[in-house]
Structure formats: structure tokens, C-alpha cells
Amino acid sequence: MTQFLQYFVSGLATGSIYALVALGLALIYRSTRILNFAHGDIATAGTFFAFTFLGLNLHWGVAFILALLFGFALAMTFYFSVLIPAQRREATQLGQIILTLGFGLILQGLISYFGGTEPQSFPFPLSDTKVYRLGGVVISQLSLGTFGIGLLASLLFYLLVQKTRLGLAMRATSENLPAAQTMGIPTRSILALSWGLAALLGVMAGLFLAPALLLDPFFMLEPFLKGFAAAILGGLNSLPGAIVGGLILGVAESLAGGFVTIAFKNTLAFLIIILVLLVRPEGLLGTEFKERV
């Protein structure tokens, strides 16, 4: 039982990272119908940005905030300088997805060129080795912090989307773009803001993941794909779904790794994607999308 709880708790910590990644993906998918394949690379770029500043002996708080802003600006730049010209030339939805893939490749190459491909350890204020005991269950300071920040970010994000005027505009834009435009909502800025916010969440996930793994240009690839799996599991067009999906995936992975076999811990996520898509393509909390002829 203690062992079960132990796996459950460590699964929740990983799951909150997946939830952050999935939240960013779902946010973009739901407002623009684009799957952002550059999400992982934007997060990596932000993390490397923070790493560079930490190397200059900047205080970690300042470095982290700068990194978050950097990710925010990067995604907005991409939206304004690539996606909008492409949309003006009537790029298809698939074409826009491929554009994000291209952007991801560019970032990946630039990070490898400037950041180097050797894995580096990422200095972090929370320690990986300092642990707390809660009745037999051991949790490291880092996992606790990750889980806390995941919950906090999700909560703030929820308040932003549900309780503010800006969130109302975001919801309206994702619900019906032409109608939102007619109502006087500046949809282009709102969409750009969605891209920025999504990137911000991604960079946050990257910052909290980097100390647990080693920092190299490809360290976000696997969590990014898991985030995809989580978003699919919860329903790609549902924000609460992304959080629930992320937590479920993290726990399921941790339990499978602990009780079944460690070798297939990573394969599980992709089997889940295929199963969910076959059985219930709209996901756990998503709404079904009906096509009209």
C-alpha cells in the first residue's frame, strides 16, 4: 500500500509537468485548430535562455521570469511573422501544422548550434535529493515544488480564462471566430496572446523538468510527446481535460513502471493515444466535433 502511494505521489509530480505541456497544446488547438509541433522546442529554447542567464550568475528568479517572457515573445513572433502571412495566402490547416514543425526544426538546430549538444546539469533552487517523509511516502523537494507550481499555474490559468474579460474574449474567439470579430474582439491579438500564454506554460514545464533530467537540445521531446498524449486523453479542445489527462497519464505511467515493467514505461503513453483515439476520439472531457457536408 505504501509502495502504491509512493508511485502515485511521484506520478502526480510528473503528471503535473505533462499537464502544463498539455494545457499549452490544448490552448492553441482549441483556438486555432493547429497542433503546435514547435511547443517542445519553444520550451527548450526558453530553458536554455534561463540556463545562459544562470551561467552569468543572475538571480534565478530574474532568469526564470526572463525565460518565460522570452518564450512568450518567441511564440508571438512566430504567430505574427509566419502564421499570419501563411493565412493571408490561404494556407490549409495541415499546412499550418507543418509550419509549426518547420519552426520547431529551426529552433532545434539553433539550440544545438548555440547551446551545444552535450547534456548539462541545470542549477535549480529546489533540491532533488532533499526529501520529506509523509507517513512512509517519500517526496523530494523538487517533486513537491513541481506539483505545487503545476497546481498554481493551472489555477491561475483557470481564473484567467473563466473570470476575466480577457478570458471571455479568448473563449469567444475559440468558440466562433467570425462572430467574435463581428462583436469587436481583436481576434488577432487574442490569438497571438494565446500562443504566447501556451509557450509560457511550456517554458515553465521545461524549467521544472530540466533539473530532474539533464539539459540537452532534445530533452523536451519525450515530455512534449507525453503532453500530446495527455491532451488527447483529456480531449484536445478541453482545458480541464488537459490537466486531468496529464495527471492520469503521469500516475498511470508511474504505476506501470513500478508494478509491471520499467522498460515499457515510455511506450504506455503512445499506446494510450492509439487506444483513446480508436475508442473515444474526442477524449475524456472533450466535446464531439461533427462535420457538416
Place this chain on the structure above:
Amino acid sequence: MDLIESYQEELQLIRKPWTRIWVGTFVLLLLLLPWYAPEHITYIATIIFIYSIGVQGQNILIGYTGQISFGQAAFLAIGAFTFGHMARLGIPWPIGLLSGGLAAGIFGLLVGFPSLRLKGPYLAIATLGFGIAVYQIFVNFEVLSGGRMGLIINKLSPLFGLSRITFNYYFNFLIALLFTLTSYNIISSYMGRAFIAIRDNDIAAEVIGVNLTRYKLLSFAISSFYTGVQGGLFGLFMGYLEPNMFTFMEAITLFVAVIIGGLASVEGSIMGAAFVILVPQVFSAYREMVPVIYGVTILIVLIFEPLGLYGRWFKMRLYLRNWPFR
């Protein structure tokens, strides 16, 4: 642009006499390549031929049928390892290659089933999941992948007293030529037109009597057959196989080749294959920059020339043909 007057003419591979002459010259130049070009160019050309098979398969799926797949690396791995294990059992290469392709084709059918329910981005993710799951299975099962050292395959011994590089060149050239002709035939047949109808509007295609289930699955099967054969040929050419040859990046490379070469064109597939092979060779001093070049090219192609290298080539030909009129 051409006025086609009969079905006979529609089925013709080459319609204009001039085109016949320069295509003939080009094929002849390719045939004679090992005799005038330096060895490493022959070597690179061989890899381009091998790749062009898989890219054509991918193009049949993405360009012609409009079903997106990020899981091609899985079919590559399945084809390659099927071929590898059969080669180790001493089964002759034609049977090994065919069964590599067929094994990939069968898995392609399986992956095709979600395509009956899923569309666009959802299908992309399902295939992506499949590609990564297969890669991890190969990494974790050393029985399948031949362990740490990889799977050693005996290379073909050269016939007719040719050097190994020249022999490999002709061997892969002939197979690539065979597959290219097959693709042209598939596309100009009923099957190809059914694929195109599905791409343009699947509901409309179903209404006019295209069996969606059959042709979507067939498209997946053909595409993965091509990719499986590419995997087998690659194993035969390199002489060894390991799971790390078939990562997610490999699937992306094939995908990039299709997009850059040009959607829905066989010539474009070959150009795209040449692009993804030549760029890392030319920029070998700046290895990290290769993805940047791919990415920038994708952005440029998708924004300014959605038909890719083939589209540019086609417009150049049209311009020259009509010159000095516009």
C-alpha cells in the same frame, strides 16, 4: 496546360517528343554516372535512389490520398528488421525484400484502420504514437533488434566484375526505377484517381462510389510497402541495422522530403529525396544547422510555393515553353 484529347494520351508517361529526348538523356546520364563521376557522388546517388522509394510511398499517402502520417520510421524499421532477420536465416534477398515490404504493408493496414475514423491532426498523432511505440519496442527487445551490436547483414557480392559501389549503384537504380514506374502507373489508374478523390473530399468521393474503407487502407498499405522496401534496401546497403536508425527524426526527414519536393508529384518525391540527402552532405561542417535549413525551406515552400521544388520546376518549364510569350 496540355490539351489532352484521348484517354490513351492521358495514360502516356511522356507526351511531348522534346520531353522524351531530355528524359532519355537524363536516364542515360544516370546510367553512365559511375563511369565519369567520383566514387562518393555515386555513393550519395545510391542513397538518394534508396530514399526516393520511401518518399514516393509517403507521397502516395500524404500528397495523393491526403492522409498524414508521422509514423513512417516504424514501417522503415519493420521492413528493415524483417529483411535483416530473413537475410540472416539465409533467405535470398528478393524474397527477403518482398517480405520486408509485405510485413510493413500489413502493419500499414493495421495503422490504416484509425484513418477510417480520424482525420487531419488526430491521424497525425495516432501515427506518431505508433512510430514511437515501435521504435521503443525495437530498443527494448534485443531479440528483435539484434542486441547492442546491431544486426549484421551480409552485403551483396558484386556481379559482372563491377566494383562494389558501382554494383550497388546499378542494383538500387534499377529497383528505384521499377518503383518509380509503378508509382506512375498507380496514379494514372482507377486506384490513383480514387486516392485523389479521397484527398479532395472524402464524403463526395464516397457519394460517387469510391469505397472509402478499401482505398484508404490500400493507400496506407502501398505507402508502407514502399517504405518497408526502402528499409530493407537500406539495411542491405549499409550492412547492419540498429534501432537508432529509425528515430522520430527519420520520420520527420521523410516527411520534410515530401513537403519540400512537392505534394502529389512523383518527380517531386525524387527531388525531395535528393534534397534531404544532399543538404547534410553539403553542410557537413555545420551539422547542427541541417534542421535549420530544413525548417527554413519548409517555411519558404509552404508560404511561397505550396507545390514545392516540383512546382517551381514546372513553372520554369512552362515559362521556357511559352517564351517569349507570357
